[in-house]
Amino acid sequence: MTIEKTTISDVAKYAKVSKSTVSQFLNERYEYMREETRERIEQAIEELNYQPNNVARSLKLKSTATIGVIVANILHSFSTQVIRAIEDTLNENDFSTIICNADDNPKKEKNYIETLLARQVDGLIVFPTSGNRELYKRLVDSNFPIVFVDRYVNGLNSDAVMLDNEKAIHMAIEHLLTNGYEDIAVLTTSIDTAVVPRVERVQGYKSAMKRFDLPIREAYIKSRDLPVLKKGIAELFKLEKPPQAIVSGNDLTLMEFLKYASEHDLKIGSDVGLVTIDEVNFMEIHNPPITTIAQPTFEMGEKAVELLLDKFDDSNQSEGAQIYRFDPSIIVRKSAEKAGVRI
Template sequence: MPINKTTISDVAKHARVSKSTVSQFINERFDYMREETRERIEKAIKELNYQPNNVARSLKLKSTATIGVVVANILHSFSTQVIRAIEDKLNENDFSTIICNADDEPAKEKKYIETLLGRQVDGLIVFPTSGNQGLYKSLEDSNFPIVFVDRYVSDLNVDTVLLDNEKAIHLAVEHLLNNGYKDIAILTTSLENAVVPRLERIQGYRSAMERFELPLREDYIKSLDLSVMKNGISKLFQLEKPPQAIVSGNDLSLMEFLKYVSEHNVKIGADVGLVTIDEIPYAGIHNPPLTTIAQPAFEIGEKAVELLLHKFDSNKHNQPKIYRFDPSIIVRKSSEKAGAKL
């Protein structure tokens, strides 16, 4: 396909205006431009199929109309859903999106952020890892537009959007109790990197045990790397008093649990109850269908974009804060005790 070599001079000549007037039109400076002039320029651009030099334009305006999104781990279903909402909302507002996956590695996260800044993105939406506090502090100090999603970073004053994780666990435990389960364990991925949702969900489990006056057993709390999780699950079921039900802290720990029960012929609903955090695509078609605690992923993504775009308005300066969204429970048969009816 041949490259279109139409220039701004060609458009100006075709529309019978000056080059500076065409430039003002492209940069949306219409204050002193007659409607008839605007229509002639717009018609000339369409007829000549003129493509403005957006790179040169962005350098002049000091804007690239691009937002960088850095996700801690794109394998999580929740992350994928939120990113989709972010991309949709930014597109509605004429922003392009560059998405980077940090694989839960602070060094990789730092590299991506520096690369995005080098490309002059107008702002960042980040699912932060536990590292890079210094980098984020420098962005905060320079008033660079940034919003955190799913996790906050201690000692930083940055707008953050995330789930009410403690409430999510309370919902799960209460539902299992109402269905006749009392010995309830929790299974999450490792706490080694101090990932906020995992820490809060473990704390939520502890407070739920207290709230519902259940004994807190430390051997019912499993926070493990995925590589050793099945072994940890095996130890749970080898206890003298194994749990009657499991709360899975996220979709990755759920996958390990489902592998274990499949390999050991443990029947969900009959042998063990299950509630998992995060609605996943196969929850409704699994046998049995899985009870989930759903996050409002699209609302969270849209709120993150709203907060970021708000920062571009020089007339609006609100104090950054943490916004928590309520979870909801989607009841299916995995949490139904054998012989009971929901």
């Protein structure tokens, strides 16, 4: 008869805390831990007869205590906010952070991966491009700790933290419909490289239109590289039936649309409705204030760190990759209101 060994996951579940909190307790990092939490963990360890793997943990602690973070495009407000959460959470756990910006360039991303590995970082948190699958596969197959954020790499046994992109688009479309808009277009950056959130947001747009019995007009879907996106927006408003409203796929496409609207005296909220994914600090002071589908950036960054730290516990054997989807929320302002129509 085999007796199953109590794991750190069991302790966390019993004490009703995260595994990273138990890890902090075991490493005597109590600075941000309430006395009640410490007592619950102590009780759980005693009652479950948990025996930490001190040798494995000491080997981990003997490491560089540094995590590499590679972001596909640091210009995204979402990326900056998540990185801040990652850095804060790692700092609380006594890890330093090296942050690298790949500029959506697989070659640059590959160079950063190799540089970080040469510096013997203990793990990677990556917003991946779509061009280094084999390199990531070698890392995952060798059990190197790695967690993906915002995107995942198909076919790899590695965890990922993402937004529920389809739900986000459905939320935006439903809000516009409630306010009297039906001819709705969507803007994203190019999907030619199959970047997961962009593809999922276009798919979400189509499924939302189908859900609400609205026609799917391919001319209303503009997925272009940023330098030529404005041309795509111009094509929308030259159509025989231009859209009444726009869903912007992220903060960068939003900026291109706002530039176009300003240059063509297109009044948001009266000439055209607007909802965007990603909360940016100027949304509230824009005229009119812009309705946003917000991502829980801090929670996503915190989760990415928790998943990575869990991989340092040899007793935590993963049964396969998991994609952790976070729910979006809507921040209603005035950019999607139509005269005479209110929620």
